Amino acid sequence: MVHAQRLKLLEAMASQPTGPETLRLCAAAAQLLGAAGAGLTIAVDGSTVELGAATAVGAQLAELEFALGQGPATTAHQDGVLIEVPDLALDRMWPVLAPAAMALDLRAVVSLPLRRGSIRLGALTVCWADPGARDDEELGIALSAGRLALDLVLAMQTSQPDGQLDEILADGAAFTAPIHQASGMIAAQLGVPVGTALTLLRARAFADGSTLADLATEVLGRRLRFDTEPGPDAGPTARPDPGPDIGPDIGPPTGSGPGPP
Amino acid sequence: MSPARTAVADPERLLIATFVAAADTLVEDFDVVDFLSTLAERVVELGFASEVGILLADEAGDLQVLAASHERTHLLELFQVQREQGPCQDCFTSGTTVSVHDLEQERERWPQFTPRALETGFLAVHAVPLRLRGTVLGAMNLFHEQPGGLDEDAGRAIQALADVATIGLLQQREVHRAHMVQAQLQHALNSRIGIEQAKGVLAERAGISVDDAFDRMRRFARGRNRKMADVAGDVVAGRLGTDDLPRRRR
Numbered sequence: 001m002v003h004a005q006r007l008k009l010l011e012a013m014a015s016q017p018t019g020p021e022t023l024r025l026c027a028a029a030a031q032l033l034g035a036a037g038a039g040l041t042i043a044v045d046g047s048t049v050e051l052g053a054a055t056a057v058g059a060q061l062a063e064l065e066f067a068l069g070q071g072p073a074t075t076a077h078q079d080g081v082l083i084e085v086p087d088l089a090l091d092r093m094w095p096v097l098a099p100a101a102m103a104l105d106l107r108a109v110v111s112l113p114l115r116r117g118s119i120r121l122g123a124l125t126v127c128w129a130d131p132g133a134r135d136d137e138e139l140g141i142a143l144s145a146g147r148l149a150l151d152l153v154l155a156m157q158t159s160q161p162d163g164q165l166d167e168i169l170a171d172g173a174a175f176t177a178p179i180h181q182a183s184g185m186i187a188a189q190l191g192v193p194v195g196t197a198l199t200l201l202r203a204r205a206f207a208d209g210s211t212l213a214d215l216a217t218e219v220l221g222r223r224l225r226f227d228t229e230p231g232p233d234a235g236p237t238a239r240p241d242p243g244p245d246i247g248p249d250i251g252p253p254t255g256s257g258p259g260p261p
Numbered sequence: 262m263s264p265a266r267t268a269v270a271d272p273e274r275l276l277i278a279t280f281v282a283a284a285d286t287l288v289e290d291f292d293v294v295d296f297l298s299t300l301a302e303r304v305v306e307l308g309f310a311s312e313v314g315i316l317l318a319d320e321a322g323d324l325q326v327l328a329a330s331h332e333r334t335h336l337l338e339l340f341q342v343q344r345e346q347g348p349c350q351d352c353f354t355s356g357t358t359v360s361v362h363d364l365e366q367e368r369e370r371w372p373q374f375t376p377r378a379l380e381t382g383f384l385a386v387h388a389v390p391l392r393l394r395g396t397v398l399g400a401m402n403l404f405h406e407q408p409g410g411l412d413e414d415a416g417r418a419i420q421a422l423a424d425v426a427t428i429g430l431l432q433q434r435e436v437h438r439a440h441m442v443q444a445q446l447q448h449a450l451n452s453r454i455g456i457e458q459a460k461g462v463l464a465e466r467a468g469i470s471v472d473d474a475f476d477r478m479r480r481f482a483r484g485r486n487r488k489m490a491d492v493a494g495d496v497v498a499g500r501l502g503t504d505d506l507p508r509r510r511r
Contacts, residue, residue, distance in 0.1 A: 044450045117436050119443050154439055157446045163490060165449035173450070177457045181471050184461020184497065194458045194497055220461075220471060 112146025
């Protein structure tokens with residue numbers, strides 16, 4: 001049974017146009033399940049999810065989830081169990097995400113944690129345009145796709161040298177790069193940790209009803225600042241950051257902290 | 262620790278519990294030695310042997326004593342490993358069960374092991390391989406204080422226990438490998454995010470583009486032979502400022 005489902009998936013993957021295996025897996029899962037899209041997300045620090053690969057609609061949902069900091073992949077990853085919402089209109093789990101996902105014409109989602117024992121890497125999320133519960137056969141295929149996704153990610157990353165992210169996974173997560181850059185700028189403007197800066201950026205995007213990506217573009221284009229100072233007039237040597245100041249000359253390489261070597 | 266040949270009220274339940282424990286290798290605090298020690302004790306409790314020892318091959322392919330139901334068995338197994346001689350060694354090398362119903366008859370086969378086993382008080386021994394298809398991980402030794410073989414049911418149960426133990430061990434190795442990849446993946450992702458954040462921090466402080474910020478950090482990292490991720494971490498934490506990362510001189 002499990003073997004048969006995996007074979008079906010592999011066949012469907014083989015029939016997809018050439019591309020990264022992760023993307024083909026998402027497309028194959030969506031095709032077999034009659035879904036609008038699917039996305040593979042990888043978790044960072046236990047909560048933030050970064051996109052690994054996704055079909056178009058799958059990516060939209062993943063970006064929404066990244067912007068709002070809540071959603072099926074986050075819940076599936078954190079709880080470590082399959083999450084199924086047959087109708088987003090009736091959902092109480094994600095009060096902010098559910099209506100936003102419905103605005104993307106999505107009504108049902110299933111998310112599988114990429115999990116083996118205590119290992120948790122992220123989630124594979126499949127979404128449908130129409131409401132409805134999945135039957136056993138469909139859940140079986142979805143579970144199989146989740147297992148295959150875990151195997152794929154592990155296999156792709158296994159041969160990487162230390163500190164290097166597999167290129168395909170890095171490409172998949174590239175959309176968050178400007179958002180992290182903008183978070184860095186905001187952190188410098190306000191003298192707050194970058195994590196706080198990302199939260200502020202998310203809050204602003206939500207309040208303005210704009211996307212995180214658009215807002216990040218504004219920040220990076222210096223058309224939007226988060227501090228009260230007017231305009232980007234900081235000179236090349238300006239250091240508004242009130243953090244620890246070691247002075248203009250750095251000593252020998254300090255490793256990662258101010259502690260003893 | 263239970264003495265040998267303890268009567269068990271419900272052997273079937275104990276057998277099932279052993280299978281469940283063997284299948285439970287995916288839990289976070291799974292410990293190979295605990296697992297194999299429990300297995301050895303259970304085989305004794307179930308009445309399949311007077312005493313049990315379990316050996317696994319290390320990375321170099323040499324057998325190591327991982328568990329024993331009793332200390333004297335532990336010593337006997339160590340002796341086997343050191344002399345590279347005995348039923349367990351043969352079982353591991355051949356990948357097949359070695360059954361000796363009467364050790365007295367096997368003095369020539371293992372001239373060093375046999376007298377030692379008899380001295381310890383064992384008259385029969387069964388060595389069962391822990392193997393899955395071509396992979397032999399080690400062997401389980403069942404020592405008996407009475408001569409004779411295992412009946413068919415006991416033989417099947419022992420083989421099943423050995424198989425489940427093998428699958429558990431293979432799974433655990435896989436999980437261990439996956440853990441290392443997971444840590445590596447998280448590290449790589451965090452480095453990547455940290456570099457993006459640092460670009461933004463430096464771009465803001467120095468009033469330059471993120472591309473120029475990246476360029477400055479990269480030149481600094483190369484010049485000092487430091488990792489980009491570490492330099493980025495210092496920029497984000499404020500340990501490196503704009504003065505430390507000079508612009509390019511052309």
